[in-house]
Amino acid sequence: MERCGGRAVRRWGAALTASAAAVAITLPAATAQAADGPAGIGAKGAYLLDSGANRPLWSRAADTRRQMASTTKIMTAVVVLDGHAADLDKQITVKQAYRDWVADHAASTADLRTGDKLTVRQLLYGLMLPSGCDAAYALADTFGSGDTEEERAESFIGKMNEKAVELGLRNTHYDSFDGISAHGGNYTTPRDLAQLSRHALGNGTFATVMKSMSVVQKAKNVDRIYTWYNTNKLLGSYQGVIGIKTGSTRAAGPCLTFAARRGGRTVVGVILNDPTGRYPDAAKMLDYAFRTRTPMKLRQLPFGAHED
Numbered sequence: 001m002e003r004c005g006g007r008a009v010r011r012w013g014a015a016l017t018a019s020a021a022a023v024a025i026t027l028p029a030a031t032a033q034a035a036d037g038p039a040g041i042g043a044k045g046a047y048l049l050d051s052g053a054n055r056p057l058w059s060r061a062a063d064t065r066r067q068m069a070s071t072t073k074i075m076t077a078v079v080v081l082d083g084h085a086a087d088l089d090k091q092i093t094v095k096q097a098y099r100d101w102v103a104d105h106a107a108s109t110a111d112l113r114t115g116d117k118l119t120v121r122q123l124l125y126g127l128m129l130p131s132g133c134d135a136a137y138a139l140a141d142t143f144g145s146g147d148t149e150e151e152r153a154e155s156f157i158g159k160m161n162e163k164a165v166e167l168g169l170r171n172t173h174y175d176s177f178d179g180i181s182a183h184g185g186n187y188t189t190p191r192d193l194a195q196l197s198r199h200a201l202g203n204g205t206f207a208t209v210m211k212s213m214s215v216v217q218k219a220k221n222v223d224r225i226y227t228w229y230n231t232n233k234l235l236g237s238y239q240g241v242i243g244i245k246t247g248s249t250r251a252a253g254p255c256l257t258f259a260a261r262r263g264g265r266t267v268v269g270v271i272l273n274d275p276t277g278r279y280p281d282a283a284k285m286l287d288y289a290f291r292t293r294t295p296m297k298l299r300q301l302p303f304g305a306h307e308d
Contacts, residue, residue: 038288042276044253047190048285051198051259051266057289062191065171066272069247069255070108070131070308071193072179072186074200075160077124080139081203082163088121088205091220092142097149098134105180107133108306110228116219122226124205125215128245129228130306136178153177164192167199179247190270197244197257197268210243211235213299229301231308234258234279236299238286242266246278246308254278260286 037058038048045066048057056062080087094112102109110132112118118126120142126135137153144152144159160174169192175185188196200206213236217226231246240260247255253273260267267289271278283296301307 038281038284041274041281041284043271043274043278043281045190045270045272046274046281046285047194047270048289049194049198049268050289051201051268054198056191057267058285059190061189063171063189065187065189067181067184067186067249067252068179068188068193068272069249069252070179071188071245071247071255071257072174072176073127073131073136073247074193074196074245074257075163075174076136076139076177077127077206077209078196078200078203079156079159079163080120080124080143081200081206083159084120084143085205088119088124090120090142091117092120092123092138093117094134094138095141095149098137098141101137102132102134105133107178107180108308109133110135110226112138112226113219113224115222116224117221118217118219118226121205122217124209125212125217125228126226128209129212129215129230131231131246131308132228133178133180140177164196167196169196172196179249179252181251184251188272190272193257193270193272194268197259197270201243201259201266201268207242210245229305231301231306232256232258233299233301234282237279238283238294238296240290241286248308256282258282258286260290262290265290 046060047062094114094116096114108131110126110130112134123135126132140153140156141149144156146152146155157174164172172188172192214229235241240262242259245257256271256278258269269285
């Protein structure tokens with residue numbers, strides 16, 4: 001989860017135009033793919049998965065548990081989509097408590113306004129693109145059980161842990177619906193996070209959300225427009241990237257889950273705690289997987305947009 005207090009930008013304009021993707025150059029296998037994996041990766045934990053075959057391609061500390069920051073929100077979305085697919089058009093009223101949560105934790109936000117009504121589908125965009133902790137709280141409060149907001153949030157986190165068990169994520173645990181971990185009990189491993197990402201991308205709604213570089217949404221009950229930009233700069237910068245989620249806290253370091261598709265083949269990657277540069281490292285990992293060398297000019301977010 002992002003703790004820098006950045007705010008999502010709300011604009012009355014068109015969505016961000018996609019940056020042109022660079023053209024990949026196919027290389028001989030011996031040149032592009034060294035036997036010991038991609039060179040120069042600075043991440044403390046990493047994983048590269050051939051999604052179609054569900055086959056690992058390369059890893060570093062694959063089963064070492066680490067905090068995951070806002071990549072937590074992948075599971076938040078999965079719990080909603082797997083368990084409540086029929087409720088995507090359900091309208092949710094934004095509570096002041098959701099805004100207070102963001103303010104109290106200096107958290108990343110979709111800048112939801114108290115009293116506005118948005119659908120579950122809209123909140124998924126607010127959750128995943130600007131990494132809105134207010135959107136995460138709204139979803140947890142709606143789909144958890146209990147008499148109070150706190151009870152419903154705890155119930156929802158319980159569903160996240162149940163889903164982790166169901167998916168066989170043996171080294172993953174959640175104590176948070178958004179990545180804000182009070183006691184460090186919100187952790188995963190590169191292997192587990194790759195498997196979760198693979199599962200999530202199998203959902204059409206999730207895949208549609210995560211390939212969006214920006215989106216414009218209108219509240220259902222008032223004349224208010226929300227414009228959200230995807231914090232994942234790899235999207236639109238590296239040919240074939242289709243998602244999926246950034247995250248960063250002091251404890252977790254810069255994190256990234258990513259996926260790219262070329263020639264009918266999909267590759268999923270995970271980077272946990274990368275102090276040297278998660279986007280260049282992700283590009284190196286994808287080049288390794290696809291046996292290419294891909295020039296990349298990193299997409300920049302508009303001024304004032306939240307950076308994760």
